[in-house]
Amino acid sequence: xxxxxxxxxxxxxxxxxxxxxxxxxxxxxxxxxxxxxxxxxxxxxxxxxxxxxxxxxxxxxxxxxxxxxxxx
Amino acid sequence: xxxxxxxxxxxxxxxxxxxxxxxxxxxxxxxxxxxxxxxxxxxxxxxxxxxxxxxxxxxxxxxxxxxxxxxxxxxxxxxxxxxxxxxxxxxxxxxxxxxxxxxxxxxxxxxxxxxxxxxxxxxxxxxxxxxxxxxxxxxxxxxxxxxxxxxxxxxxxxxxxxxxxxxxxxxxxxxxxxx
Numbered sequence: 001x002x003x004x005x006x007x008x009x010x011x012x013x014x015x016x017x018x019x020x021x022x023x024x025x026x027x028x029x030x031x032x033x034x035x036x037x038x039x040x041x042x043x044x045x046x047x048x049x050x051x052x053x054x055x056x057x058x059x060x061x062x063x064x065x066x067x068x069x070x071x072x
Numbered sequence: 073x074x075x076x077x078x079x080x081x082x083x084x085x086x087x088x089x090x091x092x093x094x095x096x097x098x099x100x101x102x103x104x105x106x107x108x109x110x111x112x113x114x115x116x117x118x119x120x121x122x123x124x125x126x127x128x129x130x131x132x133x134x135x136x137x138x139x140x141x142x143x144x145x146x147x148x149x150x151x152x153x154x155x156x157x158x159x160x161x162x163x164x165x166x167x168x169x170x171x172x173x174x175x176x177x178x179x180x181x182x183x184x185x186x187x188x189x190x191x192x193x194x195x196x197x198x199x200x201x202x203x204x205x206x207x208x209x210x211x212x213x214x215x216x217x218x219x220x221x222x223x224x225x226x227x228x229x230x231x232x233x234x235x236x237x238x239x240x241x242x243x244x245x246x247x248x249x250x251x
Contacts, residue, residue, distance in 0.1 A: 025203055025205050025208075026135065026195060026199075029172060032140070033139065
């Protein structure tokens with residue numbers, strides 16, 4: 001009996017684990033706002049990418065060609 | 073590792089049930105599909121005026137929003153279709169799902185559609201229909217049955233499809249009237 005109750009408890013409890021919810025297509029007004037765009041400022045993007053890959057000294061950075069020396 | 077395998081084989085069924093329970097709430101299925109009768113627009117407290125007589129008409133119900141970029145492309149096309157076919161028993165009803173009233177009015181002022189517009193302020197109708205994309209349109213025959221569904225609007229494709237489908241429904245209606 002205890003086993004059945006614990007199994008049922010786990011199954012019911014699993015419903016509360018579903019923290020993720022789906023934003024329906026008609027509820028995406030705020031997400032579609034210009035201010036929500038991560039790439040709304042192209043100049044800022046170029047500058048920050050340049051700084052990022054120079055500081056990280058990584059090959060290529062974020063899709064930018066180069067060796068990470070910051071000299072391009 | 074062997075302990076994990078033992079645990080897995082012992083609780084295999086339970087693990088599957090748990091995974092199923094976690095997955096179920098995430099599954100979204102459109103509730104109105106081809107062949108279904110579209111719900112009556114009267115019962116959803118829509119803002120705006122619906123056409124008085126829609127019985128026996130071919131109706132295109134289009135769900136749109138001011139923030140939806142393809143909707144901006146769709147409006148001139150819908151307007152053209154409305155002007156061309158309104159005398160042949162075709163009605164277009166554009167249902168806005170906008171929450172932002174200011175953006176809604178700004179959009180209408182800019183595109184000035186001639187077809188009827190209503191706003192689903194409480195988003196009850198759209199939740200009932202459960203569209204999968206913005207915009208989504210439903211082409212209904214004279215019986216109010218969904219005959220065609222369009223998800224999204226593609227500039228070089230959807231307009232032509234609307235015309236073909238509307239003309240096929242007009243032919244069907246006139247053949248039925250002859251009988």
